[in-house]
Amino acid sequence: MTRIAMLGTGAMGSRMATRLLEDGFGLTVYNRTAARSRPLLEQGAQPADSPREAVCEADVVISMVADDPASRAVWLDSETGAIEGMRDGALAVESSTLTAGWARQLAAELGQRGVRFVDAPVVGSRPQAEAGALIYLAGGEACDVDELRPVLEPMAAVVHHLGAVGNGMLMKLAVNAWFGIQVAALGEVLGMIEHSDVELARAIEIFGDLPVTSPALKAVADQIGQRSFQPMFPVELVEKDFRYLLETARDLSAGTPVGETVHDLFRRAAEKGYAGDNISGVAQLFL
């Protein structure tokens, strides 16, 4: 039986771990704040006190942590990092949303120790993680991605392979930018309507019926109308993703004028106290 280690059991990692347990995989979990893993232990996961301890029997190690520094900590920390504990032939997987540059650097560090690496970030939020309906965007050797497919299957609607290591991250940052740009623009136009004598609820209804409004944007418009910003994909993570998009685009010498403006909006929203609100909360800058 394939044995998995999950490093990071936050909002996404814990839901992904539950899917793996429900599918019958043996699972060891590590989380920096141990208490956050407790519900998974009740579901049958084994606890570990460090990433290194978590990975010693694993065939596949999946990391689902906040950002590049968190990823560096769980894989490469000189005392507790997973890298020194991995079994020969084990496969390392990064599912966090990180810079493409870091994914390539990490692959090189792991490669020097003979560990194979796939970057496999996910599109979809907490409901999709819970339902096993995440869209995986993978970068790495085709044979490694194929070996990983049965492990991703209980968590995935589909697994796209996009070529070399780093390309999964690049595509994920592009997808999030595409969504974040639209959310910020919607917030701006709804804010303008709110300042007029056109009724906001009526405008949201009309927007919702337009062919240019996707189901995801319609949901965002409804949240803005109801001033209901319970987090699924919080502003602080959106800000991080735009920051990483800009860094990744700079490495490619690609222009990102819209991305820069929208990054600034999410940064301002976080500074104004909306960091923990859902992505739609950026609209509060305009209401």
Ligand SMILES: NC(=O)c1ccc[n+]([C@@H]2O[C@H](COP(=O)([O-])OP(=O)(O)OC[C@H]3O[C@@H](n4cnc5c(N)ncnc54)[C@H](OP(=O)(O)O)[C@@H]3O)[C@@H](O)[C@H]2O)c1
């Ligand atoms: N939420 C979404 O809708 C969504 C969707 C797709 C992808 N993502 C991406 O998935 C990743 C996880 O997101 P999430 O929503 O699960 O975030 P989250 O609930 O905030 O969880 C973050 C995880 O990272 C850990 N962590 C943070 N800093 C660390 C460090 N320095 N060392 C070790 N562990 C550290 C946290 O540990 P503690 O519990 O100790 O803080 C926690 O396990 C992020 O990269 C995010 O961009 C999120």
